[in-house]
Amino acid sequence: MGYHRQPYYPPNHSKQIKRASQHRGSLKKIFLKTKRQYFDYAKRSIFDFNGIGGQFTIEAVQVDSRAKYAMKINEIKQACIHLSGRKGDKMEKFKKYAEILKDFSKDMELWKTCEEDDIADAERKYNQNALPEQIKKIRSEYAKKYALVRENALTKVRNETKSIKQRNQGKFKPDFVDLELLKELNAINMAGIPMTESEITAYCRRALASRSSFCVRAVQNIAKKSNIRLNVPTEDTAVQVIDAADKRLRKIISIYDGEFKFGDRNKDQSLIMDSHGWGDSGFLGRLEKEYQSATLEDIKISQMSRKEFETKSAVARVEQMKKPVESVEIGEDIGIRAKDDGSKSVAAQYAKKYSQKMLQAIPESNPEFE
Incomplete structure (x- = not known):
């Protein structure tokens, strides 16, 4: 009969591929997509397995369900959960x-x-x-x-x-x-x-x-x-x-x-x-x-006594005093330029309006007196 793994021992995946290849004549490969299918098949099998691509690849020899080394259902279930790895489950x-x-x-x-x-x-x-x-x-x-x-x-x-x-x-x-x-x-x-x-x-x-x-x-x-x-x-x-x-x-x-x-x-x-x-x-x-x-x-909201708060505030002030004072100087050639935009400046707008107002105030000339 083909090889089998005795219960109560976790699967040794580093050796299983090599061991499986020694019994190719009596083994067959089965791909099971769901854990339920895995359980149903495992009850009828002595097997070794490993998780590949999200599925369970089982190298198994069909035997009677009452075989001496057949795994109990609970062991099968635990092995399934162990192999699935639950990678990516980062629920917080x-x-x-x-x-x-x-x-x-x-x-x-x-x-x-x-x-x-x-x-x-x-x-x-x-x-x-x-x-x-x-x-x-x-x-x-x-x-x-x-x-x-x-x-x-x-x-x-x-x-x-x-x-x-x-x-x-x-x-x-x-x-x-x-x-x-x-x-x-x-x-x-x-x-x-x-x-x-x-x-x-x-x-x-x-x-x-x-x-x-x-x-x-x-x-x-x-x-x-x-x-x-x-x-x-x-x-x-x-x-x-x-x-x-x-x-x-x-x-x-x-x-x-x-x-x-x-x-x-x-x-x-x-x-x-x-x-x-x-x-x-x-x-x-x-x-x-x-x-x-x-x-x-x-x-997060926490509470502290008034004394503890004052102590922490005093420590913070002392630490702040240790820090160097920042000084900022602006050079003469920094590139700031302010220039009258002519027609768009406030002064230009005022002058334009004043000029128009003065023109309207001058009476039109009479040809009879020219």
Whole structure:
């Protein structure tokens, strides 16, 4: 018989290609695109594998499912997850959501596989008369397991949603205006000179740090007059994205039955796909990008005693005194030239108008007296 890998030992990929080539006569290569297909095949095989191009390439020898070294379903599942690597999964803000969804899908798929195995065993063991009752018992037993998995996942989603929303609250003081900052903004506004993107960004950050939503709106007004589109995170926008993620997760948890298989028209195919949507390319990854531009949770507010504040301020003043004083001198030949533009200067315009006025005041000559 071909080679096999005993359970309880992680696959050694550095040797598997060489080892597989020694048994080419009895091996065949199979490409499986989904984890579900991988599980189904692995139950009937002793195998070695490696992740290639997002798929699982399996070098396997067909053997009976009761073979001595056949891997248990849970081992197969763990090996699958280990090999997939999850490269590119860099979830940050929705990291907890992703973990909840991943654990939920793993548990549901594991129990679904075990249920199918128990039903298959019952079909071999019982006759047609006793089989329906046995299948009913099996399904009843696993229904309780599914319900428990769903309940635990929903509780975690509810708690995480509450936590994320709290991280976006209390960033602005109610009915507060930072008058010092507003004086600067009013002066800039009255000057009527368009601001640059970097200037708008800097003042917006200052306005957010002031915890004055009025000052933030003042910066937005200046940006509009400067023809700059300014996107500012708000609690309301962040909550909308959070609610969208929460709603989708709840729907998946309530409906997904652990069967990661497509083609059944009676099932929501997008929901099945989203049951594995915890990566950057999944629905959670897309929602997290929207949330990143809407969230206020990156505004960290901390408190310190008055004494600690005064100490830090004193240290800052001392450090400032150590810095050299900047002196700027403007050379005579710097290239600044101011020259009357003739017709366009204020003085020229005045002279022109005065001349026209004087001409209108002189009466026209009468030919009779010439």
